[in-house]
Each structure stands twice: as C-alpha cells, then as structure tokens.
Amino acid sequence: MLKKTIKSISLFAGFVFVNQALAANSDKYPEFSWDTMPLYMHVWKHTSYTKDELNYLAQFPLITIEKAQGKKEGTIQAGTLKAAREIKQINPNSKILYYKNIIIDWHSGASQALASIPNGYLQAANGDYPVVNEQSKAKFFDISKAEVQQWWLKDAKAMVSDAAIDGLFIDANIKVLIGYYFAKSKKLGEPKADALIAGYHELLGKINEQFGQDNIILGNIIRARFANAGLEYMEYFDGSYFEGFEHNVGGISKPDYLVKGIEAGQKAAQAGKILAFTAGLGKALKQDSSGIGLDEARQKVDSIQHIQKRLDYLTAIFLVMAEKYSYFYPHDGFGVRTNNKGEQLNRAWMRTFPLFKNRLGAPKGPAKRTGYIFTREFEYCSVYLNVETGEARLTWK
Template sequence: MKNRMIKLMKIKSTLCLVSLLISSQVFAKNADKFPEFSWDTMPLYMHVWKQTSYTAAEIEFLAKFPLITLEKAQGQKEGTVQQGTLKAARAIKELNPKSKILYYKNIVIDWKSGVSKQLESISGGYLQAPDGSYPVVNPNSKAKFFDISKEEVRRWWIKDAKSMLTDPSIDGVFIDANIKVLIGSYFGKGKKLGDEKADALIDGYHKLLTGINNEFRDDNIILANILRARFENAGLEYMEYFDGSYFEAFEHNVGGVSKPDYVVKGIEAGQKAAQDGKILAFTAGLGKALAKDSSGIGLDEARGKLASLEHVQKRLDYLMAIFLTMAEKYSYFFPTDGYGVTTDRKGNQRNRTWMHTFPAFNNRLGAPKGPAKRNGYVFTREFEYCSVYLNVETEEATLKWK
C-alpha cells in the first residue's frame, strides 16, 4: 500500500509538470480553431450518431450548430465509423464551413470503430485479466479495452486520430471514458486487473494526453468528457490537457456527498473552466434518472427515454438555468433524449429531441451582466434579456425572458 501511494504521488507530480509545460507551450494556440459563439440566443451544441447516412434535411439541421460531435457508431452500417464520420462532416461543411466538427475517439474502449484490425496486430494490445480473460465494458457488450500503458498502443491511438484530423472537415477530437481510467478502482477492482495495472493505465493516460497535445493541440479542438464532481477538484486538475469539457452524470452524486452539494461542486467547476476560456458542452438528459447505469458504479449517463415532449418544460428550465449559471463565451447547451438517431419497427423516431428546436431557444438572451451570485443552494444571474433563478436543493428554476 505504501509503495502504491508513493507511485501515485509521483504520477500527480508528473501531471503538475506536464500542466506547466502545456500552459507555457501549447496555449500559444490559434484562436480561430474555436467555434463561433453568440449571446443572441441560447448557444447550442450537438452530440449525435446515426448508423446510416443522414438525409438532406438532417444535414441541414446539423449545419445550424457551431459545435458537433459525431459519435462512435456514425455510419457503421455503410462502412467504417471513420468513413461515416467523414461523409457526414463533409456534407455539413458544404452548408456551413464554420461549423466545428469533432471525431469521437475513446481513450480506452475498442468500440470496433474500423481500426480494430490494426489494434489486434499489437501483441498484448488488449487488456487481459490475470486469469487470461478479456474484460468487457458490460455484460451486454463485447467491447474490450485497449492497453494504453503500452507505448505501441499509444502510437496506434495517435496514428488513427491523425488520419482523421488531417481531413479538412474534422476540426478536433472528442475523447471519452477518461473517468474510467482515472478512477483507478474501475479497472483495479471492477475489471479485476489489480491496483498495479490500474496505476500503469493512469500513467499511460498522462503520457498519451501529453502526446495528443504535442501532436494536435495547436490547430485542433481537444474536447473531453472530464469535468465531474466526483474528482477531488471536479476534473479541473486535468483541464490543462483539454480545450474544454463535455458533461455527463452531472447530477449523479457519489461518495456520500448530498445531491445538492454535488451539483454545486459541478457548477462551480464549470464556472471556473468557462471563466478560464474553456469550451463547455453542457449535455444533460431530459428523461427520468435511472437507478443503475451501464458501468454499474455511476460513471455514465443513465436516463430513461421520453414518451413525449409534453411534460419536459420544468426539467428543461432547470437544465437551462444550470447551464446559464456557468456559461461564458464558448459555452454550448444540449438537452437530450439520447444521442442516437434511431427508429422503431413502425419507423417512428425514438429520439424525441432529434430535429426539434425548443421555443425557448429562439428567445433573445443577450450577454451576461456579470457572473452568477450564490446564496447557499440558490444561484441567480442576469442576462440582457433573461433573469435566471436556480435552486439546486429543490431542483427548481425560473427563467424570466424580457
């Protein structure tokens, strides 16, 4: 135990040195790589996948967003995810060249994204338990994990990302599952790999992110699923690696912390990141929270599907108020019923928010008159055309549009 603690302290010391290096070198970046931004109305984000190609109407809808992540299953029924992503991205760019489009790449999970054959050729490329078995993401998935503690695997990761980022239609990379690596117990205990391997993965993570920054950061957006109140410093301790953060499981409190305190910690982390000039892609589900998520330990977003949009206004107002309490320039909002564009057997769209624009998104917003004010669990903030009241203890909010 003592040796493990010493090793973890060394990893944290290395992270501090890396952060200083990134701050001094990488942050001499090209501001043009950031998305367009306006306070005129609610600034919006899109995070989506469709296993087939988008229709012309769908491309027209997507082209309205300044920032888009094309998720891990994009176009896979018509080829590889890489091919599907590029086909969609190029079509969007034809309508809106200013839209910034991100390629999804998981930091540790092999979602069979079209480059797995290269990974399979790497000896020991997949994580393997001491009993010889290969851990998988969950019982319903056969997706295995790749071993980023190995230098050859890290080189493979960067090579694949580079093959996409060299295309003019791709403006950056969305990096997922950071939390699974950084919460060492997920692999150490949950996947039965042991503490030593979990620590090696954390060390490999920092080496990989350093390589990603050195290779891509100057000209590409590096966005991550990273801000989370479960971290000691809510994920801010890792933000030097990234241009911004997406949000997931924002309200799922862990570690004995009350839900209101957990949400407050997340809001304050979002405020700090936004005030530091980071991109916020605040994504939150409109459906009812589920008791258990796919990770089994609350690492992923877990919400039920909506039957309709008839009774979502209270939830939508609450999420908009959370977002507006944090938002600064380069903050974007996405309330969702899921990321997939899928239909049922009758051809009806399962995703109730797809191709839907909530009326409030057309309201004039205007620039904030200052940062949000906090009184216990209550936040208030004034915008030019909107007054925001947020109570995270009662989960109530009021938006007064002028």
C-alpha cells in the first residue's frame, strides 16, 4: 500500500511521538553509548579488507558498506557479503547496511538482470541514455515501472536475507524528489520526472512493507533544501545519513541553511530516528559531480595535523543534534585507496581522533539556541557553536 508523505512539520511532530517508543523497543537498532563519541562508518574498498582493517571496522556499531566494495574481486554483492561476514565474526553486534541506490545503476551484480528489462533504463526523447557523469557513465533505471521496482526489491531481499546484513542504505533520494534534476538537468521533461516521483513513493512503500519490520532502512534524506528539510519523507526511514549539509541553495543564507538543517536533525533524533552524521574534513569544492550541488564535494585532506578546527566544528554540529542512536563520522572520502607508492589516500582511515577517546556522558538536555549560536551541556563536555562565524568550542571536563 502506498504511504502518504507527511506535508508539514506540525504533522511530523505528531508522527514522531508515536515512533519514538517504537525505536526505543526495537532490537534492530544499533548498540549505543554516551561513554565516548558514538561513531558511524561508511566505507568501500575495491578488494577485501586486511585483518587489521577488519578489527578496526568491527569497533563501529553501525556500518554502511558502499557501492564499490570488492569490485576488483567479483560483484559488489559478493564483496559486501564477504566483508560483512568477516566483520560479524569479530563483532556480531555491529549493524551492517547494504548500499542500494534508488535510481542509479552503479554496475553491480544485478545490472545484467536490469539490462534485460525492456526500457528499464531512463531514455531521453532523442534516444540518448542520460548518465550521472561522463566519468562513471552510470545510467539511471526507471522506477516508475513495476518490473524495475520488482528487480530492485529482489536484489535487496537477496542481501538482507543474509544474516550478516542488517538493513539497507538508500541513496540518491534527492535526485528523484527535487524533480528538476531529471526534468531539466537530464532533459527527460516534467511528465517523466513526476512519474519517477510517483514511482519513488510506490517503491519506498514496498521497501517498508517487505523489509522494515526486521531491517534498518537508512536514507540519505535530511537536506535543508527540501521544504521541511527532508522530515516530510522520514516516515519511510529509520534514520538519515547526511550529505551536502553546508551547501546552501535557493537564496537562503548559509547560516540560515545550517540552522534549518540542524533543527531538522534535532527533530528526527528526538523522535528516536538514527542519525548518521557524516561530513568531509577537506575544503569545499565549488562544483560537485551532479553539477547542481546535490552531492558532497570536498578536497582531500593534505595533512591530518591541520584539521582540528574543522573537526571541532563538525563535532559541535553533531553534538547539538545528537540523541540516542546518533552516530558521527568526519571523513576524508569513503574509499580505502593507496597511491602508486602504497600510501593511503584517505587520511581519516584507520584513525581514531583523540577527542573521540574523551569521556562524553549523556546530554543534560536539548541544545539551546540564540540566533545563530547553539550551546549544549553533556556530562563531561560543554558545546558552543556559532554557525554564522564558523566558530566552535568543545570544553572537556
């Protein structure tokens, strides 16, 4: 049955009251503790992980294994299952999510079956198949078609049926829901863009019906660029990953955009939803892979010694929003890759920042806001955040 999306913050407020109790009693949720910073992991590697890497990964209560896992050794599905099973052998309590894009075919083991569906890929009026970008050449599948929806669900079912997979990470929701990405940027026209939005709601309803009871459904969905910052779609998800959190669009100032995003995160977290707050440590790039500011776009970190100010700022944003089932990952990209000298290109990989070892303790209450300034008290940390000046202070006790 197709679910109705929630159209306003006021309606969402009633929804969250109901779901907070459900989240608290659900054993499908990850382990959580306020003892130190609660952390999330989002990662891919073209090959298998080493023993040391697996031991590192097994420390995280919530892990998403990304879309390129194991591609040099076989299919993404096989690579994901191999990594998940090995992590579970070390820590059976880690919750591991299988990455599935809602509309992009990232050349996985399911691509051959998709190619056999008549008109399964989106195609422009001139016969061209739009692609994500010229580097990847990844095409889009048509979720307005029932056969494509069943193809998507079949692959998801095969993966979550494995004991090592605890749910789904659903990406690219925004590319469908803002409409003009497909209508104009990909030149498919408004009628097709509208059909994709309708197909999206049908598919998310089926995902919830088939998998929601026993599996975590995490979406890349909270974005201040939505009318209600993505809260209007949260009924489909157990929580949200964060991307493009600081990239203001639509004429709104960056401080106001950040306030809107933070307050949406607070509402979702207070409802018992999972927050997987990720943000890049490097400098922001002017243009991302979508060309219209839909994807995270940051430079690689030159030196881990020069990121403390940025790290404190991101940590403060997270702590202002965080409740039970909130997790944090400041990153330098998600890939585990080396250069031709064997040097790791991901500066944050296999690294536990010193502040993550500090005692944190439970919050003493929600954050307080005065204009663009947020403050919050934890048992062992005082948080100050000014999103207008970009200033943050963490005072550890």
